[in-house]
Amino acid sequence: MELTWVLAVIAMLGFGFAAFFAKLWISAKSSITELQLRIEAQSDLEQKTALMKAEFEALSQKLINERSKELTSQHSDSLSQLLKPLTIELDAFKKRVNEVYENETRDRVSLKQEIVSLKALNQKMSEDAINLTRALKGENKTAGNWGELILDQVLTASGLREGHEFTRQQSFIGEEGNRLQPDVVISLPDDKCLIVDAKLSLKDYERAMSASDDTGRIDALKAHANSLKTHVRSLSGKNYANLPGITTVDFVIMFVPVEPAFSAAFETQPQLFTDALAQGVVIASPSTFLALLRTVEHVWRIEHQNQNTRQIADLGGKLYDQFVLFAESFQDVGEKIRRSQEAFEKAGQRLSIGRGNLVGRAQKLKKLGVSSTKSIPTTLQDLDD
Structure with missing residues (x-):
């Protein structure tokens, strides 16, 4: 009985434990299922959260990019507006720099050319000074060359043409058979000539300029004036006015190539010019001689114009005469x-009109039986009718 009770108790306990464990299993299973559902829900939530996070990040990045582009564009426009004046100034500065560089280059080239020209001019002035010094010191050949050089410059400035209005070093035979060769022969209208001589020594003038005191200077200037007087007598004695083959004016030009030497001689002897003129010699400096030559050039220009006028008048007269002949011939x-x-x-x-005309008579002959292979033109027959 006790055993049965024990078994019963054990059975009851077993059933109770079974029921408990069954209930516990069901409860555990339900919890597990719920937990599983929660886990699945949690996983789904995490996925959705991750997806939403990714979408949010993409959207945020897109917004950031768009905003960045917008800000960049705005900043670019703003920066362009801010930099535009600076750009204009920089362009102007660049242009100015280029202009300054070009001008500097051009000025540098021009300066270089000027320096070369100045160097050449200084060289020429040095050579001229040396030549003048030699001329003034009386080296005859150099003095003559110097005088001819200045004379050439004056002739060039006058506008006269070599071979037309003047010739150089033309030789003549004098009355006594002596050979004369003036430096220049200037042609004048009406077949006249002007003789020019430039062979003059200026060594006394150089002594005057180099004198250390007034006494030496005055003595040298007197000697210079006397040298000119001697040369005047020499030119007068050559009697250029009576050269055979040419007609000269009644005076000869004595060319003094240095203006101060010309003036200094007249300061010492004021009557020198009139005395020379009385002997048929005119003393001329470069300036006075140039004025004379310009006058000659003007006279020649007027002469050429007059020659052209005469030629035009002559051609006009011939043209009128020819026209009259043509009119007479035309009228004739x-x-x-x-x-x-x-x-x-x-x-x-007589041929075809009027009584007894030739056409009518010929037609009558044909009608009378004259043998002929040709016929009179109908136009003439019509006139006869």
Whole structure:
């Protein structure tokens, strides 16, 4: 009985434990299922959260990019507006720098050319100074060359043409058979000539300029004036006015190539010019000689104009005479044409018009049986009818 009770108790306990464990299993299973559902829900939530996070990040990045582009564009426009004046200034500065560089380059080239020209001019002035010094010191050949050089410059400035209005170093035979060769022979209208001599020594003038005191200077200037007087007598004695083959004016030009030397001589002897003129010699400096040559050039220009005027008048007269001859010939031709027309009409009348005309008589002969292979033109027959 006790055993049965024990078994019963054990059975009851077993059933109870079974029920408990069954209930516990069901409860555990339900919890597990719920937990599983929660886990699945949690996983789904995490996925959705991750997806939403990714979408949010993408959207945020897109917004950031768009905003960045917008800000960049705005900043670019703003920066362009801010930099535009600076750009203009920089362009102007660049242009100015280029202009300054070009001008500097051009000025540098021009300066270089000027330096070269100045160097050449200084060289020429040095050579001229040396030549002048030699000329003034009386080296005869150099003095002559110097005088001829200045004379050439004056002739060039005058506008006269070599070979037309003047010739150089033309040789002549004097009355006594001596050979004369003036430096220049200037042609004048009316077949006249002007003789120019430039062979003059200026060594006394150089002594005057180099004198250390007034006494030496005055003595040298007197000697210079006397040297000019001696040369005047020499030119007068050559008697250029009576050269055979040419007609000269009644004076000769004595050319003094240095202006101060010209003036200094007249300061010492004021009557030197009139004394020389009385001997048929005119003393001329470069300036006075140039004025004389310009006058000669003007006279020649007027002469050429007068020659052209005469040629035009001559051609006009010949043209008028030719026109008169043509008019007379034209009138004569017209008169001959009129007479020919009258003769033609009269011959036509005799041929086919009027009583007893030739066409009518010829037609009558044909009607009478004259043998002929040709016929009179119908136009003439119509006139006869």
